Amino acid sequence: MKENIKNFTLDELKKQLENMSEKTFRAEQIFKWVHQENVSSFEEMTNIAKELREKLDQKYTLNNFKIIKKLVSSDGTKKYLFDLLDGNIIESVLMEYKYGFSICVSSQIGCKMGCKFCASTGIPFIRSLEAGEIVEQILAVQREENVKISNIVFMGIGEPLDNYDNVVKAINIINNPKGLNIGTRHISISTSGVVPNIYRLANEKIQCTLSVSLHSSNNEKRSEMMPVNKVYPIEKLLEACREYIRITNKRISFEYALAKDNNDNLKDAKELVMLLKGMLCHVNLIPINKIENGKYIKSTNDNIIKFRDYLNKNGIVATVRRELGTDIQAACGQLRRTTVENSLIKNN
Numbered sequence: 001m002k003e004n005i006k007n008f009t010l011d012e013l014k015k016q017l018e019n020m021s022e023k024t025f026r027a028e029q030i031f032k033w034v035h036q037e038n039v040s041s042f043e044e045m046t047n048i049a050k051e052l053r054e055k056l057d058q059k060y061t062l063n064n065f066k067i068i069k070k071l072v073s074s075d076g077t078k079k080y081l082f083d084l085l086d087g088n089i090i091e092s093v094l095m096e097y098k099y100g101f102s103i104c105v106s107s108q109i110g111c112k113m114g115c116k117f118c119a120s121t122g123i124p125f126i127r128s129l130e131a132g133e134i135v136e137q138i139l140a141v142q143r144e145e146n147v148k149i150s151n152i153v154f155m156g157i158g159e160p161l162d163n164y165d166n167v168v169k170a171i172n173i174i175n176n177p178k179g180l181n182i183g184t185r186h187i188s189i190s191t192s193g194v195v196p197n198i199y200r201l202a203n204e205k206i207q208c209t210l211s212v213s214l215h216s217s218n219n220e221k222r223s224e225m226m227p228v229n230k231v232y233p234i235e236k237l238l239e240a241c242r243e244y245i246r247i248t249n250k251r252i253s254f255e256y257a258l259a260k261d262n263n264d265n266l267k268d269a270k271e272l273v274m275l276l277k278g279m280l281c282h283v284n285l286i287p288i289n290k291i292e293n294g295k296y297i298k299s300t301n302d303n304i305i306k307f308r309d310y311l312n313k314n315g316i317v318a319t320v321r322r323e324l325g326t327d328i329q330a331a332c333g334q335l336r337r338t339t340v341e342n343s344l345i346k347n348n
């Protein structure tokens with residue numbers, strides 16, 4: 001079976017070329033064709049000898065995804081459903097901000113974490129994505145839209161820290177100046193709280209931003225919303241976060257999805273202040289997205305503002321995340337979930 005050339009870091013590609021008795025400078029040229037020129041075939045690599053292009057074609061694939069569905073929101077957010085060429089599908093979301101284009105990528109096909117408010121829950125976990133499949137989400141969108149993406153968030157389907165090696169490798173590939181050259185400061189990893197890998201990430205020396213899905217300030221409620229909390233409760237999670245901040249000197253962003261009559265009252269806000277006081281952090285308040293059959297419903301605007309103001313008045317920097325793409329099922333997993341469910345219905 002052909003190997004996906006997008007799975008290789010530049011150093012690994014050099015080794016591949018060496019093993020083919022080719023000059024290693026060719027690796028840089030090929031890496032540029034793949035990640036900067038974003039070609040669709042080895043044939044297009046015109047400064048590479050025809051013979052080598054043929055060898056590459058025999059040994060490797062570019063694994064360019066096919067877009068099977070694209071939805072465009074009235075606010076300009078675009079959502080793509082990709083065919084991974086092995087029958088699996090994943091989704092990515094492109095958002096345009098004042099500072100440029102940001103993409104939300106998936107890291108797994110399905111997710112094992114089972115967060116109750118998430119549309120990826122209920123779809124079985126199939127497998128983790130390879131590094132090249134993470135990188136290809138960016139390349140495929142750039143090919144389709146003819147834009148340069150400047151920011152990446154690992155907030156799509158999957159728990160990035162449950163696919164640790166491939167995610168870190170993808171970041172190394174994306175960050176390479178001979179490739180996409182996206183600075184790690186422009187890359188954000190969101191985790192539900194896989195504590196051991198927060199410690200590992202802290203020691204990687206990659207300056208990406210860590211977002212932690214907290215969503216509740218007490219263990220009972222959090223365990224109900226996020227089963228991962230039964231394994232790594234809040235105290236353990238915050239211990240790991242403090243260590244991450246100490247080692248990287250970077251601010252952590254805590255995600256807090258507000259659900260009506262669940263975690264959105266002032267008592268919750270007070271508990272949250274107690275928990276985060278003195279930490280180098282920011283709280284991102286998210287009006288929860290109602291998913292079909294989901295138990296949680298969106299908090300009222302009034303409660304969201306009161307919650308935000310309480311945190312800010314008590315020394316915790318908090319902002320409310322702008323909702324993008326609500327008309328195109330832009331919350332993670334929503335589009336894939338509806339598409340997979342529809343195809344299951346059709347096939348039954």
Ligand code: SF4
Nearest residue numbers: 111113114115118158
């Ligand atoms: S919120 Fe993230 S970690 Fe939780 S189930 Fe959804 S995709 Fe998985």
